[in-house]
Amino acid sequence: MNDKLNNITEKKYLQEDNLSEECKKLLSILPKGKAWIGSYIYNYQGCWIPPRLLQGMIACQQQFQAEDSDIILVTTPKSGTTWLKSLLFALVNRVRHPIFEPNHPLLVKNPHVLVPFLEHELYGDGHVPDFSTFTSPRLLATHMPFATLPKSVLDSKTKLIYLCRNPKDTFISMWHFANNLRCHHKDTNSIHEMFDLFCEGLSFSGPFWNHVLDYWKQSIENPNKVFFLMYEEIKEKPKIQLKRLAEFLESPFSTEEENCGVVDEILRMCSFEKLKSLEVNTNGKLSSGEENKVFFRRGEIGDWRNYFTTEMNDKLNHIIEEKFQGTGLKFQYV
Numbered sequence: 001m002n003d004k005l006n007n008i009t010e011k012k013y014l015q016e017d018n019l020s021e022e023c024k025k026l027l028s029i030l031p032k033g034k035a036w037i038g039s040y041i042y043n044y045q046g047c048w049i050p051p052r053l054l055q056g057m058i059a060c061q062q063q064f065q066a067e068d069s070d071i072i073l074v075t076t077p078k079s080g081t082t083w084l085k086s087l088l089f090a091l092v093n094r095v096r097h098p099i100f101e102p103n104h105p106l107l108v109k110n111p112h113v114l115v116p117f118l119e120h121e122l123y124g125d126g127h128v129p130d131f132s133t134f135t136s137p138r139l140l141a142t143h144m145p146f147a148t149l150p151k152s153v154l155d156s157k158t159k160l161i162y163l164c165r166n167p168k169d170t171f172i173s174m175w176h177f178a179n180n181l182r183c184h185h186k187d188t189n190s191i192h193e194m195f196d197l198f199c200e201g202l203s204f205s206g207p208f209w210n211h212v213l214d215y216w217k218q219s220i221e222n223p224n225k226v227f228f229l230m231y232e233e234i235k236e237k238p239k240i241q242l243k244r245l246a247e248f249l250e251s252p253f254s255t256e257e258e259n260c261g262v263v264d265e266i267l268r269m270c271s272f273e274k275l276k277s278l279e280v281n282t283n284g285k286l287s288s289g290e291e292n293k294v295f296f297r298r299g300e301i302g303d304w305r306n307y308f309t310t311e312m313n314d315k316l317n318h319i320i321e322e323k324f325q326g327t328g329l330k331f332q333y334v
């Protein structure tokens, strides 16, 4: 009975029954590893990815035509994507949807609906996206590593905003999310098993370090194309980071906007407390089955301290040092 009930709540993310023949054929030859949830994840072009999203990623690579005005938010999963989606939406649409408007879209829609993932909502499950309903600039998101981005994204003037978070909190947030997605609760991986997989690079869109470092390098080589942000930086100095973001997008806040409190209001509207408390984010669900509330857990820096053993901490510190030493990239709060 319990299994039956759990099956009913199975999320689309985990389903593998709608895969195309082309995708099934590819899966049969790709390297595979143990997944945190479901059976396997597969290594495609250096990136670990579950089957359903692999299909979406390949369709996106083959079909997506970027436009110069596009803005694509790229993140490692669980680094604050939902937060930055909301900030970006509010920022970019502040003329069309003034932030003080009583029925602002962010009050009634989850940020994942307003800024959809390319490989998930738009190209997942064989969908053909209808971009005619989008306003310009199009706001899109992805977890795809740099090396796997569609060619048109690199050939166009599309801007990329990259967000990552310290790997310890990222791991803990992913672990909680995976536990939420799990359909058979008896099929539980311990935090230690998942941690070992994370350290080996086997996490969704992993290896984590490759994902972060590739975009970090691009942001240095091509600062007009790739803007690199960290969750902790936004937490610490939200106003400064939001203004930097507006400047990168060539739409800086005017003095009048600042004086009228637009920057503060965007930050308030997109704050963890505000978004979490909204009806849509308390009781709503995404079309893919996830409850909106799972994207708002604690929203803090340093929650890893409540879970990490000394051994886990030592192991990840060692990896962080090995992978990031000499790159100029430093994580805070680790």
Ligand code: PAP
Binding pocket: 075, 076, 077, 078, 079, 080, 081, 082, 083, 169, 172, 173, 174, 176, 270, 271, 272, 273, 275, 295, 296, 297, 298, 299, 300, 303
């Ligand atoms: P995704 O990659 O699957 O879209 P993502 O939004 O990146 O997920 O991750 C959710 C994390 O962002 C959660 O972190 P936690 O598990 O450590 O709590 C979530 O709480 C946090 N988060 C969501 N919205 C906000 C916000 N407005 N401010 C700060 N953190 C937030």
